Structure formats: structure tokens, C-alpha cells
Amino acid sequence: MMKQLFPKQHVMGFIFSMVLSVVALAVITFDMSYKMGMAILLVTAIAQALVQLLLFMHIGESEDKGTLYTNIIYAVFVGVVTILGTLFTMIWGYQIY
């Protein structure tokens, strides 16, 4: 009964996301460069998002999965362009001159 209600995959996914959160904490507990810290955060955050998307949200289980993947990848693309494009023009770009 317990085994049936707690599928191994879900339990592993949960433990994995907890571990990733603790790993992310390293950026404040250890002294490291900004670049190194951002690299760790990017890896742990994206890995956690993928666990949610693929495992818990079952994105790939229905016949619509092609549409779902296209939609989410497009939305993420729009989001990344919005963020990086803005940073490029407002923060990294003209300010140094």
C-alpha cells in the first residue's frame, strides 16, 4: 500500500530537488566568484525546473506532447530574450560609456 502510494520515481525526484536546493546554498556558504556562483545557480535551477516539468507535470505523456514542448520552449525563449535583451541594453550595454 505505502509502496503503491509512493512511487520510487516521485520519491527520487523529490530527494533530487531537495539536494539541488542544498547545493544551491553553497553560493552563500562558500566564498566564490560571481561567475562561479551564477553558474551553480543556473545549473541547479534549470535541473529542478526539468524535474518538475518532465517528472511531476508529465509533459511527455499525451499525444499532444509535440505541441506542449513547442509551446513551453517558445515561452522560455520569449522569456530569455526579454530578460537578456533588457539586461543587454539597460545594464551591460551603454552604461559603461
Place this chain on the structure above:
Amino acid sequence: MKIDESLPLEYSTEENRLKILGFWIFLGAEIALFSTLFTVYFTLQNGVGNGPSAEELFKITPVMIETVLLLTSSFTIGLGIHAMRLGMKKAMMTFFVITLALGLGFLGTEIYEFLEYIHEGATIQTSGFTSSLLTLLGTHGAHVTFGLFWGTAILIQVAKRGLTPETANKSFIFSLYWHFLDVVWIFIFSFVYLKGMM
């Protein structure tokens, strides 16, 4: 209405399948919404004026409590959907109740955190940093608040009507919403809090 017995209840009709597809498209729009809020925050985060900076304002303890509560609630709603697919109504409802309780705990901690911020002189009007921060956190918190009401309404329906193609579909869509809020929180946790305390 044609019910396909080979699929889980929430996908069992054409309408159900399309509702799930439609909700994913809505989540795409939500990604765009939160991206713009992150953009504003990243642009204004150094504009602290006379108010506190991220390093002065952020405390790790409430943030970790919130993260553990929300991650666990995302896990328990996943188990709830799993139990639903096994046709175990009681187990499914139990997991949903635990999920909502954890969500309530998250919200309580966040409200406590906001009160601390106000106490330290960081309101939505203090600086570019605090107003973009509180808009981002507030939008996420408002989504969680809405989710608590939505989830409660679905639980009442499941209790009254049992697991039907309709209630299973609603429950599954709600689980997508809840997992999505967890994903947004992971990015807030990483690129607002941890980055701010780096």
C-alpha cells in the same frame, strides 16, 4: 461524450485532452508574465536609494522554510495525482489536503517575511529595488493564494462527486498549476534570494 477507457480519467475525453492542452498554453503565457517581472527586478535591483539593499534585507531562514514547504507540497500533489490514477479517492484527497496545508504554511511565512520587510523600512514605495522585488514576490504569492482557494473548491467537488472524468481533469490541471508555481519559486529562490545574498 466518448470516454476512452485506455487513458487516465483526466485525459479520457476529447474535451479533457484539449483542456489540458489549453492549460499548458496558459502556462506559456505565465512564463512570459514572470519573465517580465524578473526583467524589471534584474534591471532595478541596484537602485536601492535610501532603503536597504538585498544583502541587508534578505534572511536565509524564512527563505529556506518557504522553499522546503513549497518543494514538499509539489511532491505531495504529485503523489495525489498518482493516487488519483490508481482510483484511490481517499488517498488522493489526503495528499491534496497536505498540499494545501503546506501551501498555507508557505503563504504564512511569506506574509511574516513581508511584515519584517516593512518593519525594516522596505515597502513597495521605498526604492526601485524594493518595489520590483515586492511586485515579483507579491505576484507569485497572489498565485499561491488563488491556488489555495481553487484547490479547496476542487477538493469539495471530488468529495461530493467522486473521481469522474470532470473532477479528475480539474484536479490534474490544478496539479500543473501548483507544480508551475514551484518552478517559479525555484527561480525566485536562486536568482533573487541566493544571488542577492552572494
